Amino acid sequence: xxxxxxxxxxxxxxxxxxxxxxxxxxxxxxxxxxxxxxxxxxxxxxxxxxxxxxxxxxxxxxxxxxxxxxxxxxxxxxxxxxxxxxxxxxxxxxxxxxxxxxxxxxxxxxxxxxxxxxxxxxxxxxxxxxxxxxxxxxxxxxxxxxxxxxxxxxxxxxxxxxxxxxxxxxxxxxxxxxxxxxxxxxxxxxxxxxxxxxxxxxxxxxxxxxxxxxxxxxxxxxxxxxxxxxxxxxxxxxxxxxxxxxxxxxxxxxxxxxxxxxxxxxxxxxxxxxxxxxxxxxxxxxxxxxxxxxxxxxxxxxxxxxxxxxxxxxxxxxxxxxxxxxxxxxxxxxxxxxxxxxxxxxxxxxxxxxxxxxxxxxxxxxxxxxxxxxxxxxxxxxxxxxxxxxxxxxxxxxxxxxxxxxxxxxxxxxxxxxxxxxxxxxxxxxxxxxxxxxxxxxxxxxxxxxxxxxxxxxxxxxxxxxxxxxxxxxxxxxxxxxxxxxxxxxxxxxxxxxxxx
Numbered sequence: 191x192x193x194x195x196x197x198x199x200x201x202x203x204x205x206x207x208x209x210x211x212x213x214x215x216x217x218x219x220x221x222x223x224x225x226x227x228x229x230x231x232x233x234x235x236x237x238x239x240x241x242x243x244x245x246x247x248x249x250x251x252x253x254x255x256x257x258x259x260x261x262x263x264x265x266x267x268x269x270x271x272x273x274x275x276x277x278x279x280x281x282x283x284x285x286x287x288x289x290x291x292x293x294x295x296x297x298x299x300x301x302x303x304x305x306x307x308x309x310x311x312x313x314x315x316x317x318x319x320x321x322x323x324x325x326x327x328x329x330x331x332x333x334x335x336x337x338x339x340x341x342x343x344x345x346x347x348x349x350x351x352x353x354x355x356x357x358x359x360x361x362x363x364x365x366x367x368x369x370x371x372x373x374x375x376x377x378x379x380x381x382x383x384x385x386x387x388x389x390x391x392x393x394x395x396x397x398x399x400x401x402x403x404x405x406x407x408x409x410x411x412x413x414x415x416x417x418x419x420x421x422x423x424x425x426x427x428x429x430x431x432x433x434x435x436x437x438x439x440x441x442x443x444x445x446x447x448x449x450x451x452x453x454x455x456x457x458x459x460x461x462x463x464x465x466x467x468x469x470x471x472x473x474x475x476x477x478x479x480x481x482x483x484x485x486x487x488x489x490x491x492x493x494x495x496x497x498x499x500x501x502x503x504x505x506x507x508x509x510x511x512x513x514x515x516x517x518x519x520x521x522x523x524x525x526x527x528x529x530x531x532x533x534x535x536x537x538x539x540x541x542x543x544x545x546x547x548x549x550x551x552x553x554x555x556x557x558x559x560x561x562x563x564x565x566x567x568x569x570x571x572x573x574x575x576x577x578x579x580x581x582x583x584x585x586x587x588x589x590x591x592x593x594x595x596x597x598x599x600x601x602x603x604x605x606x607x608x609x610x611x612x613x614x615x616x617x618x619x620x621x622x623x624x625x626x627x628x629x630x631x632x633x634x635x636x637x638x639x640x641x642x643x644x645x646x647x648x649x650x651x652x653x654x655x656x657x658x659x660x661x662x663x664x665x666x667x668x669x670x671x672x673x674x675x676x677x678x679x680x681x682x683x684x685x686x687x688x689x690x691x
Contacts, residue, residue: 212237212404215285217319218295219243219252219278221259221374221481221550222336222367227293228267229378231276233408240277240285252278260549260576263375283326290329291401293365294319295336300485302589309492311485313343320347324354332397335364335423344387344419361397363388364419366426371480372547384414387422427486427493431506434483436471438512444474444677445519454677455659474677476520476559476630476657477513479544481552484510516676517555521562523674524655527684528626532568536649538624540617541631541658542574542582549576551585555657556630560586564610571612573620575633579613586611618643626653632660645669651683 214230216223219241231239243249251258253272257265268276279285286292296315301307316337323333333351335344344362351360364387369377384405388398398416405414417425444454454474462469478484487506494503525532544554551557560570564586572582614620617636621627621644629636637660645652654666656675663673663681672683 212290212400213288214239214291214293214404215289216241216293216295216336217243217282217286217323218293218297218337219245219248219258220295220297221261221371222369223293223295224252224257224259225261225264225267225369225374226295226336226367226378228264228271228276229375230404231271231274232267234404235271235275237404238275238277239271240279240289242279242282242285244280244282246280249278249280260547261374262372262547267375282322286323287326287328289331291332291334291404292323293334293336294323298337298485300488306492309488309495311343311489311492313346316343316347317350320350321354324351324356324358324360327358327360330359330361332361332363332400334401335362336367342420343423359393361388361393362419363397363401364422365401366422368426368429371550372545379408381409381413384409385417385422385425386414387417387419390418427490430482430486431490431509433471434478434487434513435506435509437475437478437483438509438516440472440474441477441516441676442512444516447474447677448680451679453679457677474659475516475632476555476676477516479552479554479556480550484513484553514558517558518562520555520655520657520676521559523684524563524626524628524653525566527653527655527672527674532563532566532625535568535625536623537563537568537570538614538617538621538627539570539572540574540620540627540629540636541633542572542577542585543631546631546633549578549581551577551581554585554631557585559628559630559657560611567610569610569612571614571620571624573614573617574631575635582611582613618647622647623649624652625649626655628655628657629660630657632658636660641666641671642669645671 214227214237216227216239223241227239227241230237241252248258252268257268272278294316296319298311298313298316301310301312320333323331333347335347344364348360348362351362366385368382368385386398386401388394402414402416440454440458443457446452447454447457458472458474459469461467462472487510491503491507494500494506524537528535539556539560542554542556543549543551544556560572563570574582617639625648627644627648641661652671654661654671654673656663656673659675659678661673661675663675663678666673667681672681674681674684
């Protein structure tokens with residue numbers, strides 16, 4: 191399929207900037223590096239783009255018909271440019287050595303031990319990348335931070351490169367990504383903004399201009415923002431913290447709605463009509479997930495603490511505390527509604543990814559919901575249209591924060607609870623003979639399921655616990671279900687039952 195390279199909706203004229211043929215190498219072929227480089231290659235046919243990664247299985251997948259990640263529109267973008275000016279390779283040293291611009295998009299997991307454990311970012315992979323770049327570089331390079339990193343990371347990386355430079359000049363830029371999984375390709379085609387941070391020196395300004403010219407192939411100039419390095423780094427953390435804060439705010443209100451009989455959807459709609467607030471990120475749910483929100487807020491908390499701002503740190507920490515509370519509240523509703531025990535009862539879990547239109551399970555609320563139910567000895571059957579059984583088993587076997595390390599460094603031992611968890615290929619077999627159904631991902635297909643058929647195949651009383659507010663609770667009650675929808679008026683069955691154990 192040919193990609194339709196639509197101009198942005200504002201019909202602004204995008205000035206095509208002719209640049210000399212540059213070579214770009216991206217270190218890291220994950221959710222950020224792969225799609226970002228694929229779009230750059232598509233939009234900049236005069237630029238050679240190579241994505242490199244240490245994991246050969248991942249590179250082989252990028253070179254195959256079955257890409258390693260699911261993202262709407264990604265297949266078409268990759269196939270349009272792959273083999274022309276987009277390449278995927280494990281020959282890291284060769285391509286870094288030849289590149290003019292090196293994007294670094296490696297994992298920055300949360301530290302699990304030592305100073306800052308549980309909050310600070312672990313920059314081990316970033317430091318290794320910087321040392322490798324310094325070691326193999328034979329010409330001047332622009333090194334671009336693409337991973338989410340703590341403020342002042344660029345300064346640390348700069349020191350490593352300069353002290354190992356062998357006379358080669360390095361310029362460090364911060365170019366944080368602001369992608370939402372499920373809409374990443376459209377976000378790249380038509381970004382709200384592209385942010386480039388650099389040093390306020392002649393060399394730094396020249397490096398910023400070089401990267402700016404790459405994006406100017408398709409992004410209007412007024413959307414390409416330039417700042418200093420520290421502002422660019424902090425802007426990424428702040429943006430994710432603000433978005434997560436909105437989710438926790440509406441989720442806090444959802445608990446109050448259940449206690450008072452209000453409807454959180456109606457409240458959120460009324461609040462969102464205020465032009466100063468707007469409607470986005472006001473959908474009550476079991477909580478946020480994904481690779482960024484919690485990690486970035488914990489990182490922000492640690493930075494605040496290190497800079498003597500404990501009150502600010504506590505403010506942002508409360509966003510995560512509400513998120514954890516919401517997941518616990520959901521599990522407690524399930525258990526208390528089902529006669530205060532789910533031991534040996536089959537619970538169908540519809541969805542496992544952290545949101546629809548992605549196969550990403552990093553920090554998905556489903557993990558905490560599953561673990562809470564498994565702690566009460568439930569038997570869980572999971573169906574998700576994009577998440578494999580292997581990934582589900584891996585996620586449920588992992589310790590917290592292990593997911594953000596490369597696959598070959600993640601635990602491979604079979605999970606102890608494996609016999610309590612099964613994975614189904616469709617929603618109807620997952621719900622067959624179940625006592626309760628939990629909707630934990632808002633996949634569109636769940637809105638159109640035949641719930642009469644599902645009800646007839648379930649144990650009675652049959653429960654639906656909607657963690658994403660995707661179904662109509664009144665219609666399900668007419669079928670015969672006992673329904674719990676987050677932030678909605680409670681079913682009579684649940685009115686006198688505690689929300690928190």
